[in-house]
Amino acid sequence: MNGLFAGLAAGLRHVGKLTIDGIWRLGFATRFMFAVLLASGQSLTRIHLTIRELYFSGVLSLLIITVSGLFVGLVLGLQGYDILQRYGSADAVGVMVALSLLRELGPVIAALLFASRAGSAITAEIGLMKTTEQLKAMDMMAVNPIARVVAPRFWGGVLSMPLLAALFSAMGVFGGWLITVVVIGVDDGAFWSQMQAAVEFDYDVLNGIIKSMVFGTVVSLIAVFEGYDCEPTAEGVSRAITRTVVTSALAILALDFVLTSFMFRG
Amino acid sequence: MPLVSLRDVRFAYGERSVLRGIDLDVHRGQVVAIMGGSGCGKTTLLRLIGGQLKANSGAVEVAGHEVGKLGRAELYAMRRRMGMLFQFGALFTDMSVFDNVAFPLREHTDLPPTMIRDLVLMKLQAVGLRGAASLRPGELSGGMARRVALARAVALDPMLILYDEPFAGLDPISLGIIGQLIRRLNDALGASSVMVTHDVHESLEIVDYIYFVSDGRIVAQGTPDEIRASADPFVHQFVNAEADGPVPFHYPAQPIDSLLGGRSA
Ligand SMILES: Nc1ncnc2c1ncn2[C@@H]1O[C@H](COP(=O)(O)OP(=O)(O)OP(=O)(O)O)[C@@H](O)[C@H]1O
Ligand SMILES: [Mg+2]
Numbered sequence: 001m002n003g004l005f006a007g008l009a010a011g012l013r014h015v016g017k018l019t020i021d022g023i024w025r026l027g028f029a030t031r032f033m034f035a036v037l038l039a040s041g042q043s044l045t046r047i048h049l050t051i052r053e054l055y056f057s058g059v060l061s062l063l064i065i066t067v068s069g070l071f072v073g074l075v076l077g078l079q080g081y082d083i084l085q086r087y088g089s090a091d092a093v094g095v096m097v098a099l100s101l102l103r104e105l106g107p108v109i110a111a112l113l114f115a116s117r118a119g120s121a122i123t124a125e126i127g128l129m130k131t132t133e134q135l136k137a138m139d140m141m142a143v144n145p146i147a148r149v150v151a152p153r154f155w156g157g158v159l160s161m162p163l164l165a166a167l168f169s170a171m172g173v174f175g176g177w178l179i180t181v182v183v184i185g186v187d188d189g190a191f192w193s194q195m196q197a198a199v200e201f202d203y204d205v206l207n208g209i210i211k212s213m214v215f216g217t218v219v220s221l222i223a224v225f226e227g228y229d230c231e232p233t234a235e236g237v238s239r240a241i242t243r244t245v246v247t248s249a250l251a252i253l254a255l256d257f258v259l260t261s262f263m264f265r266g
Numbered sequence: 267m268p269l270v271s272l273r274d275v276r277f278a279y280g281e282r283s284v285l286r287g288i289d290l291d292v293h294r295g296q297v298v299a300i301m302g303g304s305g306c307g308k309t310t311l312l313r314l315i316g317g318q319l320k321a322n323s324g325a326v327e328v329a330g331h332e333v334g335k336l337g338r339a340e341l342y343a344m345r346r347r348m349g350m351l352f353q354f355g356a357l358f359t360d361m362s363v364f365d366n367v368a369f370p371l372r373e374h375t376d377l378p379p380t381m382i383r384d385l386v387l388m389k390l391q392a393v394g395l396r397g398a399a400s401l402r403p404g405e406l407s408g409g410m411a412r413r414v415a416l417a418r419a420v421a422l423d424p425m426l427i428l429y430d431e432p433f434a435g436l437d438p439i440s441l442g443i444i445g446q447l448i449r450r451l452n453d454a455l456g457a458s459s460v461m462v463t464h465d466v467h468e469s470l471e472i473v474d475y476i477y478f479v480s481d482g483r484i485v486a487q488g489t490p491d492e493i494r495a496s497a498d499p500f501v502h503q504f505v506n507a508e509a510d511g512p513v514p515f516h517y518p519a520q521p522i523d524s525l526l527g528g529r530s531a
Contacts, residue, residue, distance in 0.1 A: 133352050140350045143370075
């Protein structure tokens with residue numbers, strides 16, 4: 001009986017500790033975010049620092065984004081055609097492909113890919129710099145590592161995400177056109193004109209851009225935070241990378257729902 | 267007035283008290299060694315001088331400023347005049363050797379690129395690695411990396427240079443070279459140096475003064491000649507590398523009987 005009680009108390013203590021740790025980390029992450037924003041001046045005045053990171057997270061993600069966008073478009077084309085032709089409206093397949101991509105799949109899948117390609121790399125890089133005391137060395141040289149290392153990577157990610165999402169959607173539309181018009185034989189004119197008539201810039205396109213800007217900010221913040229906060233050992237870095245990918249995926253999907261419900265016109 | 271002075275400095279990592287009242291002076295132009303067993307708090311001591319940690323009590327003064335009381339901007343102003351060699355070099359792995367040494371110059375001066383180039387090559391020449399300027403840190407041996415880090419630490423001609431275990435893991439020849447470099451750079455720059463190390467023999471050759479730390483306190487001190495002649499048991503144990511003596515080999519633990527006895531643990 002006594003043992004049961006002690007076990008229960010220990011369990012409760014454990015839950016309490018987890019909760020406190022979690023809240024503490026959230027507070028730390030918020031303070032960290034303000035520190036990054038405050039230290040962002042250099043990312044603008046010394047723009048080459050940010051451009052370098054734009055290259056690493058943006059340009060190096062181009063291939064995976066292009067190829068994935070194409071495949072997703074091909075699948076959307078096939079599935080969309082299959083469903084729509086049952087109702088005799090196969091011509092509308094262009095609309096379906098474009099709207100699914102612009103509103104949802106472009107921002108969401110591009111962000112998921114970005115988190116696993118660029119986000120994990122950012123975490124690994126910063127985590128490794130921490131583990132090998134490079135950040136401390138920088139700080140001892142009177143150079144603020146948040147301004148010099150963290151902020152440019154954050155802004156590089158924030159800026160490249162919407163561009164990557166746009167590329168993803170464009171490749172997807174191309175893929176959809178390829179499979180339905182070129183392979184299946186849907187009417188070319190109808191494919192494009194229906195799409196043109198149905199897609200609204202300040203609803204479909206703009207909302208998609210807003211989503212990808214939000215995702216880009218959140219993923220970049222998670223990536224730099226996990227790297228900066230990681231335990232300075234090899235396992236610590238690998239755990240931080242995993243957390244970046246997992247937390248980013250959850251954040252993207254949850255935020256997508258929240259944003260969609262705000263944007264939804266019903 | 268000494269450049270660096272510590273008065274009754276105490277420091278603990280959470281519950282674990284590491285420094286328990288350290289008094290120490292570094293006069294201008296001197297190279298001072300701090301010695302002690304592994305884990306006795308030598309790196310911690312350097313971090314206190316560099317302002318990366320704050321003492322729980324006591325005063326750490328550098329050039330007349332109390333380090334623990336400086337704001338971030340003042341601390342950074344002070345660090346521009348300090349160089350630190352980290353225990354494992356801490357070179358920036360995404361930059362070449364040249365860019366590593368150029369880093370402090372590019373961050374803190376508006377010198378034109380040609381001048382930076384000349385300065386960097388001069389510093390690399392001083393550590394004998396001008397030919398390695400285009401290599402990456404990953405392509406260097408441990409001793410070479412240490413020398414590059416040394417060149418980077420003195421890039422801005424600091425008034426104070428802090429060395430964390432500059433000799434660890436070096437062969438006897440590189441060890442001698444680094445030792446001579448530390449002395450020569452100190453004298454050429456008119457700087458002062460604090461060196462944390464376990465290497466008694468090399469230190470006795472190059473330093474002006476030595477402090478021995480044990481159990482969070484200074485237990486012995488003196489010039490190399492005084493140290494060689496000392497009858498102090500700590501000094502004796504250190505200089506003769508004996509396992510038995512006042513310097514503990516074990517990390518504090520519960521008595522081993524309580525483990526072997528079984529039930530009481
Ligand atoms: N960040 C930390 N958190 C908690 N304890 C620490 C931390 N850093 C060091 N310690 C503890 O403080 C003591 C002193 O550490 P320090 O690194 O200053 O030793 P050291 O003299 O430099 O050792 P070494 O010669 O092995 O480099 C050690 O016992 C260590 O366990
Ligand atoms: Mg140490």
